[in-house]
Amino acid sequence: MTKKILLSVFLLPATMAFAQQYGGMWIPTELNEKEMKDLGMKISAKDIFNPQKPSIKDAVxxxxxxxxxxxxxxxxLLLTNHHCGYGQIxxxxxxxxxxxxxxxxxxxxSGELENPGVTVDFIVDIKEVTNQILEGTDHLTEPELSKQIAKNTEVYKNSQKTEPYQSISVKSMYYGNKYYAYTIETFKDIRLVGAPPQSIGKFGSDTDNWVWPRHTGDFSMFRIYADKNNKPAEYSKDNVPYVPKHYLPVSIKDKNENDFTFVFxxxxxxxxxxxxxxxEKIMTEIDPAKIAVRDVALKTLDEKMRADNATRIKYASxxxxxxxxWKKWIGEAEGLKKSNAVQKKVMYEGSLVSKNPEIKSTIDQLNKLYTDQAPFALNNAYYTEVIRNAETLKLAGDYYNYIAAVEAGRMDEKELAKxxxxxxxxxxDYSGELDAKVTAKLLALYANKTAPQFxxxxxxxxxxENQNIQNIEEISKNSIISGRSEVNGTSLNKDIDKAFSxxxxxxxxxxxxxxYQLYVAMRDTYMAKADPQFTSMQAKIDGLxxxxxxxxxxxxxxxxxxxxxxSTLRVTYGKVKGSSPRDAVSYxxxxxxxxxxxxxxxxxxEFDVPKKLIDLYSKKDFGNYKDKTGDVPVGFTATNHTTGGNSGSPALDANGNLVGLNFDRQWEGTMSDINYDPRFSRNIMVDTKYILFIIDKFADSKWLIDEMKVVK
Structure with a gap:
């Protein structure tokens, strides 16, 4: 029976294959409210987003x-993922x-810790402003089109009245066919309140990343502080906890399969x-190239991090x-193949052409441009990943930009300080000696995988590779960039002010x-042989x-x-659901x-467990946080359509209560960024019962529970 159902999915007409099935990242002012209510939502769209009255958006x-x-x-009190607060921890x-x-x-x-530079942004209002932004652009082409849009955007932003702590951001949607303006309110005094040890917050680490079943308590807690008038302010010991317009009740009710849930x-x-x-190009060329580069970098770092505790701390984040x-791209490429994404797209394009023959010319032009761009796009993937992951070359790039700014007269005191x-x-958090090994191995990969003309x-x-390790180590030893050689009587990694004196x-x-000379040789070649062609063709692709x-x-x-x-505020919705990602495998x-x-x-x-958590489990000391099985639930999956940036997003029930904290996707469905498929696509959330259990029983921080409204 199951095989017949799955087969029928592939035999559906192309238009049916793209019918909405819970997927979607909806602008909260344009929610698909009817379908959400059909699936079980008990509240209204106005309860989710209302610029005139307190609503759920005021808590996100x-x-x-x-x-x-x-x-x-x-x-x-602010809840987000452990991995989102990892840098601050x-x-x-x-x-x-x-x-x-x-x-x-x-x-x-009084024990909460300051985090200079950390901000949180509230979305106060959203307005569609397409007519204002596209005014006078009907017959324009690039670059005049972009100039007029930029001019219109500035005119619109300047016409809006805002407070000093507010800003207006205008965002393009549907590839420039629509525009929306977001009024943003920014708070700058954000303090660390609590975080479990990484043996809970990062349990399973890289082995379990992107996979299910998952047992990670991926959460951390911060607090927003404001001035005495409850307005945003720079850090001050006189600031007080922010009083929100709305905060989320935290539910510890049991979950059942097919319960409605939405993520904000x-x-x-x-x-x-x-x-x-x-x-097709992403699946067969671009993703494999980026995976190959990071595979080399990660293996080299992992070897040193396991052997040396100081390196582990320095390089952990x-x-x-x-x-x-790296792992996401592996799952994405496999998922695109498994979900037959390319063939589905081909069928859909055929159905569009049958309804509107003009579309054929657009598709033909796109096919030619992507084919012509392919060798330059592949070099772009290798080059950018090598420079990003060979930290010493990345540093050389920063110094290249510094010298360029000085020589162009753009390096004033403010820019120099930055x-x-x-x-x-x-x-x-850098080791020149360790990165010399990473750089040596990545240069070998680049030399072997890149076409000679690039x-x-x-x-x-x-x-x-073996010769590189010796050669790059010698280069690194004699480099001021790596911090292993001196300039102005010091090394750059010891006294930056003296080095710049x-x-x-x-x-x-x-x-x-x-x-520096190695970086410049690579950069100059890339900028001469690949970037202009890649960028020029990409501009044409974007227009089409x-x-x-x-x-x-x-x-x-x-x-x-x-x-x-x-990266704008969105709502996605679906149902609590297990999965059957492969033959004879059910979760x-x-x-x-x-x-x-x-x-x-x-x-x-990756899989150590704190003694106290073992003791709590052995004694079955679960408090109010066990479910109908008698155990504490840790994580759950649903069909919500999420991606990066949704980390830390609240998962809410039909009544708008917090039931989970989104932190990942199931590996078999990471292709949802390109091809959402409800058969495979699952988001992964920490259960609120586990979060409160850790805060209460493990951390002995019931004072935080007492702040919350807990729905039992």
Whole structure:
């Protein structure tokens, strides 16, 4: 029976294959309310987003420009993922006081830790402003089109009255066919309240990343502080906890399969309206190239991190960041193949052409452009990933930009201070000796995988990895960029101010630096041989994609369209659900604390378990946080359509109560950024019962529970 059902999915007409099935990242002012209520939602769209009255949107914030977080108390208590707060937890950690390993829990508000530079953004209002932004652009082409849009955007923003702590951001949707304005309110005093040890918050680490079943307590807690008038302010000891317009009640009710749920947050980027040729190139060329580069970097870092505790702490956040998308791209490429994404796109394009023959010309032009761009796009993928993951070359790029700014007269005192601050922060968590090995291996990969026309003269000498390790180590030793050689009487990684005390000497030394010269040779070749062609063709592709998007929306009247994610506030919805990602493999929708104990490996980097958690489990000391099985639920899955940026997003029930904290997707469905498929696509959430259990029973921080409204 199951085989017949699955087969029928592939035999559906192309238009049916794209019918809405819970997927979508909806602008909260344009919700698909009827379908949400049909699926079980009990509240209204106005309860979710209302600029005139308190609504759920007043409890959802963008955390530090990337993740999502939510307010869960009347005193500004903020919940987000452990991996979203990881950088702040790491910043407060030392070898002697390792908060990553030990966790941190303030005993009261006076013990909460300041985090300079961290912000949270509220969305106060959203307005469609397409007519204002596209005024006078009907017959314009690039670059005049972009100039007029930029001019119109500034005119619109300047016409709006805002407070000093507010800003207006205008965002393009549907590839420039529509525009929306967001009024943003930014708070700047954000303090760390609590975080479990990484043996809970990062349990399973890289092995379990992107996979299900999952047993990670991926949460951390912060608090928003405001001035005495409850307005945003810079950090001050006189600031007080922010009183929100709305905060989320926290539910510890049991979950059942097919319960309605929705996720509210800031998804980063999706590309669901691409032509078939683009999806094919991603699946067969671009993703494999990026995976190959990060595979080399991660293996080299992992070897050193396992052997040396100081390196583990120094590189923990960076390693996790590199590994995150490495694994995602692996799942994405496999998922695109498994879900037959390219063929589905081809069928859909055929159905569009049958309704509107003009679309054929657009698709033909896109096919030719993507084919012509392919070798340049592949070089772009290898080059950008090598420079990003060979940190010494990345540093050389920063110094290249610094020298360019100085020589162009753009390096004033303010810019110099920013540059030095950025470099000092980078050196804090950088090892020139370790990265010399990473760089050597990546140069060998680049030399062997890149077509000869894209390589600098003489670059074939880097093809032998073993020779590279010796050669790059020697170069690194004699480099001021790596921090292993001195300039102005010091090294750049020890005293950045002294190193910059004589900038003329610094620049002359940098230009002779062997790492700098290697970077310049690679950059100059890339900029001459690949970037202009790649960029020029991409501009043409982007213009045609706008036309293709408009044609899809005007031709396919049966399909419900929503704009691709672009880090703006969105709502997605679905049902609590398990999955059957492969033949004879079925997953339940819920995991429990028993599964943590099953995975437990004493002393392991990824699967160790704190003694106190073992004791709580052994004694079955679960308090109010066990479910109908008698165990504490840890995580659950649903069909919500999420992506990066949704990390930390609240998962809410039919009544708008917090039931989970979104932190990941199931590996088999990571292709949902390009091709959402309800058969495979699942988002993964920490259960609120587990969050409160850890806060209450493990951390002995019931004072935080007492702030919340707990729905039993």
């Amino acid at each position: 914030v963008q955390f530090n420009g990337g993740c999502t977080a939510e307010i869960i108390s009347p005193k500004g 790491q910043a407060h950690s030392t070898v002697e006081n390792d908060l990553l390993s030990n966790g941190f829990w303030a005993k009261n508000m 947050g800031f998804p980063g980027r999706t590309t669901e309206y691409l032509p078939a040729i683009a999806v 960076k390693y996790a960041s590199v590994a995150n998308y 540059t030095k601050s950025k470099l000092a922060a980078f050196y804090k 390589l600098p003269a003489g670059f074939e000498k880097y093809k032998n 004589n900038q003329d000497k610094l620049i002359k030394t940098l230009k002779k630096d062997p790492v 994609q706008k036309t293709f998007m408009a044609q899809q929306m005007s031709t396919d009247k049966d399909r419900k369209f929503f704009p691709d994610a672009n 339940d929708y819920q995991t429990h604390l028993a599964g943590v104990m099953e995975k437990y490996i004493p002393g392991d980097y």
